[in-house]
Every structure is written in structure tokens, then in C-alpha cells.
Amino acid sequence: MAIMVIIEWEGMTPENYDELRAAVGWLDQAPQGGRCHLVAFGDGGVRMTDVWDSAEDLQNFVDGKLMPEVRNLGLPDQARLTILPLHEMSVPGTDPILAT
Numbered sequence: 001m002a003i004m005v006i007i008e009w010e011g012m013t014p015e016n017y018d019e020l021r022a023a024v025g026w027l028d029q030a031p032q033g034g035r036c037h038l039v040a041f042g043d044g045g046v047r048m049t050d051v052w053d054s055a056e057d058l059q060n061f062v063d064g065k066l067m068p069e070v071r072n073l074g075l076p077d078q079a080r081l082t083i084l085p086l087h088e089m090s091v092p093g094t095d096p097i098l099a100t
Contacts (some may be wrong), residue, residue, distance in 0.1 A: 002035070002086035004051050009078040010045035017046055023069040031059025031065065036089060051089050058083075 017039065021027065033053035040047050041078070052058040070077050090096035 001054060002089070003055055003058065004084050004089075005048075005050040005052060005058060006082040006084075007048040007079050008045065009048070009076070009079040010044040012079075014041055014046075016075050017041075018074075019073060020069060020075060023073060024065050025081075026065075031057070031061040034061065051086060055083060065095045067069070 026037070033092070034050065034057065035053065036049075036051040038049045052061075052080070088096055
């Protein structure tokens, strides 16, 4: 089942985020099941919204790629995640992804 993940990560700066993005390489090699990644900064940290094909795909990425690099770079590792079943994801000009 597709999911939407809302991530609130206090203490993460734009510079930290850019360093982590480069280390993980998710722009060069998309993680399996990752569909959408939105990022904004404010209130002392980063806010992200992701869409994943499944909670398992998200967990595999977090365990196998993301957290090892977070620890390697010495970044704050206390993000708050809210995971919800996806009802719809639509981008103008593309076919929507609908919950099954």
C-alpha cells in the first residue's frame, strides 16, 4: 500500500540536508519505491513530505542508506515521522497515483 510520510527534523540545516543528499545519492540513484520528495525549511529544522510505494520500501531506505549516512556525517538523528496511507498523489500533466 502506498504511503505518505511527513517528516519533521529539528536542527537540520539546509547545508546539512544538502550534504546528506549528496552522501545518500538519491538524486543519482532513486531509492526503490520512492515516488516523491518535497523539502522546506523553517521553525528551526526541515519539513519533508514523501510518497513511497510501501512502508517496507521506506524502511529499507532508512535502514540501508539514510541512517548510516546520518551517523557517518554526525547529523541530528531524531526526526519525527508521521506515516499515513496515501489516498492520492497527483501532479498536473501526469497520471495520478491512487490508493488501492
